[in-house]
Amino acid sequence: MAGQRRSPTQVDVARRAGVSQATVSLVISGGTLGNQVAESTRQAVLEAAAELGYTVNAAARSLKGGRNRMLGLYTFEPVFPVNQRDFYFPFLLGVEEATAAYEYDLLLFSSAGSGGDRRIYAGGVNRLKVADGCVLLGRHLHREDLAELVKEDFPFVFVGRREVPGVELSYVAADYVGATSDMVTTLARLGHRRLAYLKVTDDTEWTRDREAGFRQGLATAGIPDDQVRVFALAEKAALTATQLRDWLASGITAVLVEPTDDDGAIVALERAAAEAGVRIPQDVSVAVLGDPPLQDATRRDWTRFTLPREQMGREAVRILLELLDDNANARQLYLDCTQVLGDSVAEVPEQS
Amino acid sequence: MAGQRRSPTQVDVARRAGVSQATVSLVISGGTLGNQVAESTRQAVLEAAAELGYTVNAAARSLKGGRNRMLGLYTFEPVFPVNQRDFYFPFLLGVEEATAAYEYDLLLFSSAGSGGDRRIYAGGVNRLKVADGCVLLGRHLHREDLAELVKEDFPFVFVGRREVPGVELSYVAADYVGATSDMVTTLARLGHRRLAYLKVTDDTEWTRDREAGFRQGLATAGIPDDQVRVFALAEKAALTATQLRDWLASGITAVLVEPTDDDGAIVALERAAAEAGVRIPQDVSVAVLGDPPLQDATRRDWTRFTLPREQMGREAVRILLELLDDNANARQLYLDCTQVLGDSVAEVPEQS
DNA sequence: ACCTCCCATCGTTACGTATTAAGGACGGCA
């Protein structure tokens, strides 16, 4: 081993090929003027480069302002932990696939900051900037980091709808509004007229969208507001068997429930049903408004809708590249979800 | 949107704070001389930086310094295709985890070359070099690319044992020899004395290692060579029911089989068994020498050994970082496999 | 033969940062 040999530069190649550094640059990076170089010279340069084992220095290139052909993928939570991987994996798959298809490489910003905290700005440094642009992923984001990113004009696309007051950002989102509305329609078609909606408390975009979809679905189905019950599930206050019985007693026949990181709402509902001796779907229909992240937590084949996760990943990359080329305004894209009819919803029994 | 606003530099900060660019650099990056800056100046600089939304330009920094804090992961096959993902995923997991733990970022070289062919040297240029070092993964490598990498002194670690004549390279490998040997021992302990060994034909390191382990296990168990039958499974020539019957007729009670990309050998064996009316494990015991990549192709819980894939990924990163720091010689690491007792192996029936 | 034009190549500069050696202010001590 020759030890830490400095890797050859364009100057070295130029010297060997008997041309100038500028010519080497023209040959290597092609550019618009790439065809202005004589074929013989081009060959000589390429040969010299191969012999020396020359490789382009990405740092220098991107310092100069050019592209790296690298896209970043930053996740606010670790993507890989086992319990969540089945949820995040399809996004990753789509992003990877599209990135490769466009002949870019993918930079995974996986390193947690020193504090164990995942932040974009570690020590005041925006690490993302080594990439040409970045796809962001994850539920628990730091808004201030996002705002900072926008302020810097760094091109990025979020997977999932994200709003930051005062700025317009790009994202690829699932159409939660439409999907939830459709779910209400489906339930109404099966005869359900009195619904309960079980939402998580924190006020996020996706929770708001689902609730909006819920209201919209009610309107479409012609169900007045007083026929429904909205219950916000605080983290600690689980749904009790008593509450569930109350609902059923008041004529409610179906429950819509939001999935969460830990499937807390679903698990709580199932436990309450078990305690109350209520059978799903015979006694109450349950529809899940999304993909339950943990497939293991519950064995049931829920009636639900699934996000086109892989496609979302792919589209995010496509939009990011559009952003890079046009450097136009932010753009948003909504993709349809697919309703999956499982065995947790049944027709409402004829009232005798 | 202000459009492509150039992001502020140290010069801008310096101008605003009324100091020189060098002072800004001292304040920002601290360094060894960081404490030589007067507290008042430091505050002024930090304030100016905050007001302007200054962030360090990573490209410029690494151009100057050398290290990128980026590790590469290059795979000779796409890691993500669905049919293989369960096999490769744990490696990826381990690599990602270790990379993050050491506060590096992970660069996924996913872009296929223009020809659809995955090569390290695209257009005579080594793309890997943007990273400080690289973990390599995959079965179907291009030896010439590897040799070139070594020649360039680029630090890399292979996951899986790889040999290139004349050069010594670093890898983290599963101890196929020991695991296969142990498997033979296990079979011998269950009374199996006549074995068949079904290998794939191409002459790879892992095939050789398994065969060596097979021989070693035979020696340990005191089984003479004429009690065994080694069958090389060509790609197209599947194992026939007739052959399988012949083996059993000759007293063979157990088959060791190598897993392949597509589980070809296992599937062939199972089909032959079905055709011949041979039951597994009642009539013949089957041990798989590794992890069957496709869990779906067969529902059986094979007796096998599994590679510590996640750990292999982690160790690969650790060794790579050692290589970076010491820039010493290549190093190799072997990790033990875990035997898994499934239901495809039974005690040999007492011969009446 | 001379002028023109174009093509291939070259010299130069800027990108933003970290570092080194050098400069300047200030106070203390003789």
Next chain:
DNA sequence: TGCCGTCCTTAATACGTAACGATGGGAGGT
């Protein structure tokens, strides 16, 4: 007051690349 030493700050430079304008020479036209 003069000298020196200690801090603090600065000017200059290098890193490797891409882009621009400039230059030289050869070919073609008049």
